[in-house]
Amino acid sequence: MILSGKDNRCHMNAREALKVYYGYDSFKLGQEDVVDTILAGRDVLAIMPTGAGKSICYQLPALLLPGITIVISPLISLMQDQVSALREAGIPAGYINSSLTEAQISTVYERTRQGAYKLLYIAPERLESDEFNQFVDSIDISMITVDEAHCISQWGQDFRPSYLKIVDFVERLLNRPIIAGFTATATEEVRNDISCVLKLRDPKTVVTGFDRENLYFEVVESRKKDEYVLTYIKAHPADSGIIYCATRKNVDSLYEMLIGEGIPVAKYHAGMSSEDRIENQKDFIYDKSPVIVATNAFGMGIDKSNVRFVIHYNMPQSIENYYQEAGRAGRDGVQARCILLFSVQDIVINKFLLENKALTDIPDEDIELIRERDIRRLQLMEGYCRTSGCLRNYILEYFGEKKDSPCDHCGNCDGAFTEIDMTAEAKLVINCVYEAGGRYGMKVVLGTLLGANRARLKELGTTEYKTFGALKDRSESNLRKLVEQLLSEGYLYQTDDRYQVIRIGNIKPLRDPNTHVLVRFPQKTQYEHMAKERNRRGTDTLTKFGYELFETLRNLRLEIARGEGAPPYIIFNDKTLISMSAKVPRDKSEMLNVPGVSETKYEKFGARFTQAIVQFLNDHPGVTTSIEEKATEAGYHDNSSAAIGAPSARVEYNRKMNRPDGAGASWTEEEDRQLEKEYHAGMSIPEMAKMHDRTKGGIRSRLRKQGPIE
Numbered sequence: 001m002i003l004s005g006k007d008n009r010c011h012m013n014a015r016e017a018l019k020v021y022y023g024y025d026s027f028k029l030g031q032e033d034v035v036d037t038i039l040a041g042r043d044v045l046a047i048m049p050t051g052a053g054k055s056i057c058y059q060l061p062a063l064l065l066p067g068i069t070i071v072i073s074p075l076i077s078l079m080q081d082q083v084s085a086l087r088e089a090g091i092p093a094g095y096i097n098s099s100l101t102e103a104q105i106s107t108v109y110e111r112t113r114q115g116a117y118k119l120l121y122i123a124p125e126r127l128e129s130d131e132f133n134q135f136v137d138s139i140d141i142s143m144i145t146v147d148e149a150h151c152i153s154q155w156g157q158d159f160r161p162s163y164l165k166i167v168d169f170v171e172r173l174l175n176r177p178i179i180a181g182f183t184a185t186a187t188e189e190v191r192n193d194i195s196c197v198l199k200l201r202d203p204k205t206v207v208t209g210f211d212r213e214n215l216y217f218e219v220v221e222s223r224k225k226d227e228y229v230l231t232y233i234k235a236h237p238a239d240s241g242i243i244y245c246a247t248r249k250n251v252d253s254l255y256e257m258l259i260g261e262g263i264p265v266a267k268y269h270a271g272m273s274s275e276d277r278i279e280n281q282k283d284f285i286y287d288k289s290p291v292i293v294a295t296n297a298f299g300m301g302i303d304k305s306n307v308r309f310v311i312h313y314n315m316p317q318s319i320e321n322y323y324q325e326a327g328r329a330g331r332d333g334v335q336a337r338c339i340l341l342f343s344v345q346d347i348v349i350n351k352f353l354l355e356n357k358a359l360t361d362i363p364d365e366d367i368e369l370i371r372e373r374d375i376r377r378l379q380l381m382e383g384y385c386r387t388s389g390c391l392r393n394y395i396l397e398y399f400g401e402k403k404d405s406p407c408d409h410c411g412n413c414d415g416a417f418t419e420i421d422m423t424a425e426a427k428l429v430i431n432c433v434y435e436a437g438g439r440y441g442m443k444v445v446l447g448t449l450l451g452a453n454r455a456r457l458k459e460l461g462t463t464e465y466k467t468f469g470a471l472k473d474r475s476e477s478n479l480r481k482l483v484e485q486l487l488s489e490g491y492l493y494q495t496d497d498r499y500q501v502i503r504i505g506n507i508k509p510l511r512d513p514n515t516h517v518l519v520r521f522p523q524k525t526q527y528e529h530m531a532k533e534r535n536r537r538g539t540d541t542l543t544k545f546g547y548e549l550f551e552t553l554r555n556l557r558l559e560i561a562r563g564e565g566a567p568p569y570i571i572f573n574d575k576t577l578i579s580m581s582a583k584v585p586r587d588k589s590e591m592l593n594v595p596g597v598s599e600t601k602y603e604k605f606g607a608r609f610t611q612a613i614v615q616f617l618n619d620h621p622g623v624t625t626s627i628e629e630k631a632t633e634a635g636y637h638d639n640s641s642a643a644i645g646a647p648s649a650r651v652e653y654n655r656k657m658n659r660p661d662g663a664g665a666s667w668t669e670e671e672d673r674q675l676e677k678e679y680h681a682g683m684s685i686p687e688m689a690k691m692h693d694r695t696k697g698g699i700r701s702r703l704r705k706q707g708p709i710e
Contacts, residue, residue, distance in 0.1 A: 014039065018061055021089050023598030028053045030208035030411055035061055038180055039144065043203040045149070045181045045195055049210050050327035054182045055082065058145040060117045063091060067140030067177075068112060071121045072166060073147045077281060079121040081303040085570050086119065090600035095121035096132075109135050117311075124162040127169040141177045144170060146198065149181035150320075153193040154366065155373065158321075167199060179203075184327060185320045188400050210323070210399045214330045216337045217391040219384070224311055225341045226257055231290060232311065232339070233263055239293030239308035244325055246314035246349050248295060254313060255293045268294035285567045287558070298323060305332040305573040311339045315346035315385055317354060319398045320376035322384070332575040342385040350378055352357050355498070371495040379494055386484050388520035408697040417520040422482050423472055423510075424493070426517040429483055431509055432467040433492060438503035441494075445502055446479055478521070485519050493663040542581055546625030549616050550581040560605060571605055572596060582626035584613050662693035667702060679703060 018024050028034070030048055032055040037044045062069035071080050079095040086093040094108050094117045112120055112135075126132050144166075146152070152163040170176060179201075181194055192200045195203055222228050229243060245251045248269045255267040266289035283289040285304055292298065296316070310329040316322040322340070330336030346604070354374045358411050361366050368569035384394050390406035390413050397403070406413045432449055447454055448462040451469025462468060471479060481504070486492045493505045509515045542550055554568075554577060561568040572580075576596035585591040591606050592599070617623070632638045671692065676689050685703075 012064065014064065015058060017063055018056070020599050021060070021063070021091055021126055022056060023592070023594075023601060025595075027367060029056050030206050033204075034180075034206050037204045037206070038178055039064060041178060043179045043200040045191065045198075045200060045203050045205045045524075047183060047186050047191060047205070047210075049208070049209040049212050050184045050324070051212060051331045051333060052208055054147075054184070055071075056183065058143065058180050059086065059091065059119060062143060062145075065142035065178075067142035068117060069119045069143040069503075070136075070141055071143055071145045071147060072121055072127075072163075073121050073122055074123065074151060074160060074163075076123070077302060078147070079123075081285075081567070081570075083119075083121060084566055088564075088566065088570050088601070088604070089598060090603075091119070092117045093119040096126060097121075097123055102640055113138055124160070124165055125532055127165045133169075133172070136173070141173065141175075141646070143178040143180060143262050146179070146181045148183060149194050150183040150186050150190055150204060152181075152197050153186075153190045154370065155193050156188055160300045164197070167197065170199070175335075185324050187320075187398070195463065210396055210401055211392070212327060214333055214335050215326065216335065216409060216411075217326070217395070218337065218339045218412075219342055219391065220339060221385075222341050223343060223662070226254065227656070228341060229254065229311060229313065230258065230261055230263075232309070233258070234261075236309065240284075240287060240304070240306055241292075241309035241311065242299065242307060242325075242328060243291065243293045243311045243313055244316070245293060245295060245297075246316075246346065246353070250313060251293050251295055258291070258293070263291060265291045265293060267354055268298040270295065271401070271593050272295045286561065287568055296321065296325060299328050304328070304330070304567065304576075305569040306334075306442060307331065307336065308334075309337045309339065311341065314349060315340060315342055315381060317350050317374065318381055319384060319395060319479065320377070322381065323395055323399075332569070332573040334578070340385060344521075345380055346385075347378070350381075352380065366449075371498070375498065375500065376496040379500065383484065383488060386481065387488070388412060388522070389554070390483075408695070408700065417522055419518050419520050421516050422519045423515070423517045425474065425479075425482055426486055427465055427510065428470045429479075429486060430491065430504060430510070432465065432470070433504055435465045435467060436462065436502075439501060441474050441500050441502060442480070442483060445483065446476055449479060450476060478519075481521070482517070482519055485517065489517075491517075511574070525705075542578065543624055543627060543629050545620055545623040546581045548620075549584070549613065549625055550577055552612060552616055553580055553609060556608065560608065572601070572609075580613065584617060584618075584625055585610060586614055672702070675699070675702060 012020070014026060014032070015027075018027065029052070030046070031053050034044055034046045038058070038061040046054060046056070046057055058069065059285065071079075071082075073082070076097045076099055079097055080099075083093045083095050094112065096105055096108055100108070106118075108117075111117060122132070126210055146163075146166060148158075151158050151160040152166065153159060155541075170179065179198060181198055181200070181203075183194070185403055186194065191205065191207075194200075195205070213445075220228060233241070243254065245254060248271045251267050251269045255265060258265045266283045268280050272280075280289070280292065281298070281302075284292040285302070293313075307329045310326050312322065312325070316325065326338035326340075329338055354371070357374070359370060380398060384391065387394055391410040392407040392413075393403045406416075429445070429449065432445055436445065436448070440462075444457065444460065446452075447457050448465055448468050449471040451472040456462050457468075484493070485504075487494055490505045491507050491510065495503065496500050510517075554574075557568050557571050558578065561571050564571070573596060574593060579594045579596070580591075581591070583594055585594055587610065588602060588606065591597055591602055591610055597606060622647075675688065675692065678691065683691075685696050685699050688694075689699045692699065692701075
């Protein structure tokens, strides 16, 4: 074992500890900054997306600081997963929660006093225990880590009053330790609230960016949601995934349908017994049931790294909730899909749930404000579902991260759209809102413009408006999309109260005859698009034999996990197994060069994986397991993520990946000149991509490099 006592750790620096305990040669973006700040004794607030390695940012300093680190975490499952992973890495950690008996808790206290642990995980409710407060007076606390720190902000999407107890707990300590807060999703307003409520002292705020490049976002408008889910799962039988539903009823119904189709699936919601929830969660984590259908009661703290898809059967109530739940896909950095199945009924369900949301321990004067913010979040979530723009950018801009160009890697960017000038219609919409005096919502405005024969419109008198029936030849769905665009561009705005009336915003730009309102409409349904998915998967760099080796290593991992009583991804995640399959390490030194293989994990499992690889190579002499490794051996060096090198190999690879034949080829001076001419002549990027037989991303990158665009 690597961990032989305090002396080993005392002589390590952060990078050495990273390699020894986690198997990585370098930090991810932002990690080193957070670690160095903590080791310098300064408070920190880190906003890092799921999969960015938040846990390492406090676990690693905890190893190097002299005392113990207390980690405040909201869920039992999170504690148990984290502690299991730490122990597998050779890091001493423990937890205290309601799953332990009093005798077991006393044992944890005693072992902590003896210095057996460097990290101790607890729930915020434990802070009120007299026994726990007596215990902390007898130990040296170097740091208090607040995980899921957004739970302390009542303006956040998941406020938990129990988190407020943290402040009182810290203030009663004889010596104030370092305070470190971590969360994946927080707007600037919530970040400021966390910092103030936690009373952080001169904190360093580290925001690494919210983008998860390996996630592919897609919105599907469909009334046949069950059919979509079943088709998707049958098309991806080897994938693990989560399907989120808004209600227990939907969970039960979808679960029964999938079970009836022979799908190995589990379910999870608050209406189930605690024993059943725990059992089903374990079945999912251990891949006995690779798919789970659940309400949002499931998932926080679930560190399952090989989730390849997250499907939202219903629209969530906020972008924060959606991004946090969708972010449970692809934690290993391998490609994963986040699909939201949207219908108008989702809005109705969510409004009902928000109106009946319990707001306890909150002052009366704040309740109305919180409800208004909830409605505003729901409006913005609906905007995500209806936008024809880049889905990734919509999310990033919500969190304050501005992007100059679309991602070229989401359902909307990959979809085909027709752009229609609806300036004249937009002015009629604004006139209707003006006639209404800003007193009515979307339904009344649309009904008036369409000339609908409704008693309610007659009662309100909108049938007498000049704009009544002015757009009766248009479809309601197209008019709704127009109004939503006018809202997003600020020509109109929607109030945040429960009635959500529409009022006139800044219409000055529309007085300019050169200003146009262009609305994009999809040319084909997203359902059809699903059948043509082409985003690259982590295993796509593996050859036939490489994939066979990957499956061999996965089976070995499952065998070891069952013997260890641990989830498979804690042994090695999929990304590490893919790297093993590509690099085919034959001895210890080669195995330690595989990302994710630490000294400790090699000591425990490395020899068995090395033996399996050597045996595979003996059984298949001379085979190539990876396209990239083959290209490197042949002397081809390309900076793209799929370095193919030779033209024939490149074309073969591109066709396999459903990419244009020219993708990844070198650019000539003549092609650069032609590209610039086309850009200045007004050609669109998709048109140029088709002309040059390149990807849209390749065209955009080349234009950026040559200077026409920033």
